[in-house]
Amino acid sequence: xxxxxxxxxxxxxxxxxxxxxxxxxxxxxxxxxxxxxxxxxxxxxxxxxxxxxxxxxxxxxxxxxxxxxxxxxxxxxxxxxxxxxxxxxxxxxxxxxxxxxxxxxxxxxxxxxxxxxxxxxxxxxxxxxxxxxxxxxxxxxxxxxxxxxxxxxxxxxxxxxxxxxxxxxxxxxxxxxxxxxxxxxxxxxxxxxxxxxxxxxxxxxxxxxxxxxxxxxxxxxxxxxxxxxxxxxxxxxxxxxxxxxxxxxxxxxxxxxxxxxxxxxxxxxxxxxxxxxxxxxxxxxxxxxxxxxxxxxxxxxxxxxxxxxxxxxxxxxxxxxxxxxxxxxxxxxxxxxxxxxxxxxxxxxxxxxxxxxxxxxxxxxxxxxxxxxxxxxxxxxxxxxxxxxxxxxxxxxxxxxxxxxxxxxxxxxxxxxxxxxxxxxxxxxxxxxxxxxxxxxxxxxxxxxxxxxxxxxxxxxxxxxxxxxxxxxxxxxxxxxxxxxxxxxxxxxxxxxxxxxxxxxxxxxxxxxxxxxxxxxxxxxxxxxxxxxxxxxxxxxxxxxxxxxxxxxxxxxxxxxxxxxxxxxxxxxxxxxxxxxxxxxxxxxxxxxxxxxxxxxxx
DNA sequence: GTAGGGTTAG
Numbered sequence: 001x002x003x004x005x006x007x008x009x010x011x012x013x014x015x016x017x018x019x020x021x022x023x024x025x026x027x028x029x030x031x032x033x034x035x036x037x038x039x040x041x042x043x044x045x046x047x048x049x050x051x052x053x054x055x056x057x058x059x060x061x062x063x064x065x066x067x068x069x070x071x072x073x074x075x076x077x078x079x080x081x082x083x084x085x086x087x088x089x090x091x092x093x094x095x096x097x098x099x100x101x102x103x104x105x106x107x108x109x110x111x112x113x114x115x116x117x118x119x120x121x122x123x124x125x126x127x128x129x130x131x132x133x134x135x136x137x138x139x140x141x142x143x144x145x146x147x148x149x150x151x152x153x154x155x156x157x158x159x160x161x162x163x164x165x166x167x168x169x170x171x172x173x174x175x176x177x178x179x180x181x182x183x184x185x186x187x188x189x190x191x192x193x194x195x196x197x198x199x200x201x202x203x204x205x206x207x208x209x210x211x212x213x214x215x216x217x218x219x220x221x222x223x224x225x226x227x228x229x230x231x232x233x234x235x236x237x238x239x240x241x242x243x244x245x246x247x248x249x250x251x252x253x254x255x256x257x258x259x260x261x262x263x264x265x266x267x268x269x270x271x272x273x274x275x276x277x278x279x280x281x282x283x284x285x286x287x288x289x290x291x292x293x294x295x296x297x298x299x300x301x302x303x304x305x306x307x308x309x310x311x312x313x314x315x316x317x318x319x320x321x322x323x324x325x326x327x328x329x330x331x332x333x334x335x336x337x338x339x340x341x342x343x344x345x346x347x348x349x350x351x352x353x354x355x356x357x358x359x360x361x362x363x364x365x366x367x368x369x370x371x372x373x374x375x376x377x378x379x380x381x382x383x384x385x386x387x388x389x390x391x392x393x394x395x396x397x398x399x400x401x402x403x404x405x406x407x408x409x410x411x412x413x414x415x416x417x418x419x420x421x422x423x424x425x426x427x428x429x430x431x432x433x434x435x436x437x438x439x440x441x442x443x444x445x446x447x448x449x450x451x452x453x454x455x456x457x458x459x460x461x462x463x464x465x466x467x468x469x470x471x472x473x474x475x476x477x478x479x480x481x482x483x484x485x486x487x488x489x490x491x492x493x494x495x496x497x498x499x500x501x502x503x504x505x506x507x508x509x510x511x512x513x514x515x516x517x518x519x520x521x522x523x524x525x526x527x528x529x530x531x532x533x534x535x536x537x538x539x540x541x542x543x544x545x546x547x548x549x550x551x552x553x554x555x556x557x558x559x560x561x562x563x564x565x566x567x568x569x570x571x572x573x574x575x576x577x578x579x580x581x582x583x584x585x586x587x588x589x590x591x592x593x594x595x596x597x598x599x600x601x602x603x
Numbered sequence: 604g605t606a607g608g609g610t611t612a613g
Binding site: 413 | 604605606607608609610611612613
């Protein structure tokens with residue numbers, strides 16, 4: 001009777017549970033009654049599993065330690081339990097203890113599949129390869145669970161897709177998990193095309209569609225921004241009745257959000273009968289950039305539905321606040337984050353650094369950054385971008401050096417941040433040094449964005465010839481971001497001929513960019529060539545293309561007023577003009593000469 | 604009595 005009660009651990013209250021646990025510690029009394037010749041360790045294993053399922057890790061370990069003769073099932077339950085609770089290192093330590101115990105217990109296929117999951121969780125290729133060797137020695141590689149787990153480990157740890165694929169090829173009778181795992185490995189590595197190739201192969205080999213492989217295939221479409229493929233799979237989802245699966249629908253929402261289909265995402269979202277927190281997070285993230293106001297509205301509806309926001313929710317909501325630059329709202333969300341104990345989450349803290357910087361409060365960004373216990377490359381980048389946009393280029397650069405000293409390896413995006421900081425502070429030679437170091441010390445191949453930054457760095461400082469030489473020396477065709485940076489330099493330094501060359505290149509690459517025509521016509525105007533100026537303007541009008549209006553907004557006593565140049569906000573617009581006049585006076589006092597040519601009526 | 608794949612944050 002007592003044993004039957006113990007097996008039902010998850011359903012009991014904590015007080016009852018604690019008292020039971022207190023009695024359970026005496027293992028031999030409970031599990032080895034006088035009439036039983038051998039300890040029924042399978043019952044203890046049952047309880048261990050229940051403990052892990054309810055997160056009672058310490059109790060599981062205590063009970064395990066009490067078992068006099070641990071068999072392979074008990075060891076496997078411990079390794080699996082730790083790994084399921086995301087305690088992968090503990091699972092690994094357990095495996096090592098098992099192998100060293102010297103009691104003749106050998107790992108089986110259950111032990112290996114759980115151990116490989118732990119290696120994947122630790123992102124340790126060396127541990128995974130050790131398990132692989134041992135599994136080979138003990139002849140369990142033919143087991144489908146072991147094969148699939150091995151493939152997953154290789155595909156995740158250090159991106160060894162070559163080895164993952166070799167394992168996949170060796171699996172004789174692949175099952176649906178084998179296919180899903182291989183598609184997921186490709187997709188999670190950012191190779192959506194590869195994921196879809198495998199998905200297509202899976203269909204050719206007449207493997208069945210299921211919610212698992214469909215979710216990851218849609219995620220692959222999202223990663224390559226292909227709404228065309230995404231819609232095809234959406235149609236298959238509809239046909240097979242997988243629309244009742246929340247993860248499948250969440251994937252579809254995410255795909256539409258990332259593939260310029262926000263209205264379609266919204267339609268699907270409203271059609272869902274059941275939604276979880278990931279559904280809401282996906283939509284909030286989808287609206288965060290293009291319609292941050294709606295993202296914040298969604299947050300309110302989520303709370304109204306009684307769901308609990310998590311760190312993903314706040315990361316997106318804080319990003320929405322940053323895009324609107326509404327400090328008061330951001331502070332309120334920050335309070336909510338602290339009340340829920342989510343302030344220590346890395347993603348949330350990174351978003352807060354960015355939000356405070358974009359809302360003009362760089363001091364709070366610094367405070368959050370300095371108080372973080374763990375920082376990743378995004379934390380350092382966010383702080384550097386913040387410093388850069390506040391005109392503190394030197395602080396941004398100092399931070400880069402500090403980051404390297406702390407052992408964080410810079411990625412491509414950090415270099416974008418440091419180059420921008422150098423560019424806006426006029427630290428041209430420092431910027432060029434970082435550009436060279438990126439290639440020689442960190443083996444990062446510069447892409448269009450990086451070249452655009454360096455062209456901007458040289459161009460702003462008036463070193464336009466060097467900027468042009470850099471463009472000429474690029475190992476690939478410069479895109480519109482590179483020529484755009486060059487065009488900006490020509491405009492700033494009134495180099496009409498070179499500017500026309502740059503503008504024509506941008507127009508060749510993206511003929512629909514109205515902003516380029518504007519810059520182009522301004523160059524003619526600056527050059528006094530009014531006939532050419534009129535011709536471009538006429539062309540622009542004929543295209544029906546309109547440069548998107550630069551929108552500004554101001555927060556006055558908790559109300560936000562948004563406007564474009566020449567807009568009328570009733571009597572309140574006077575406040576804005578008054579503020580602009582005061583800024584102009586400040587500029588004159590500081591002996592800055594405002595460039596009024598950049599002002600365009602109605603834009 | 605012990606093992607598996609999918610969805611959200613820069």
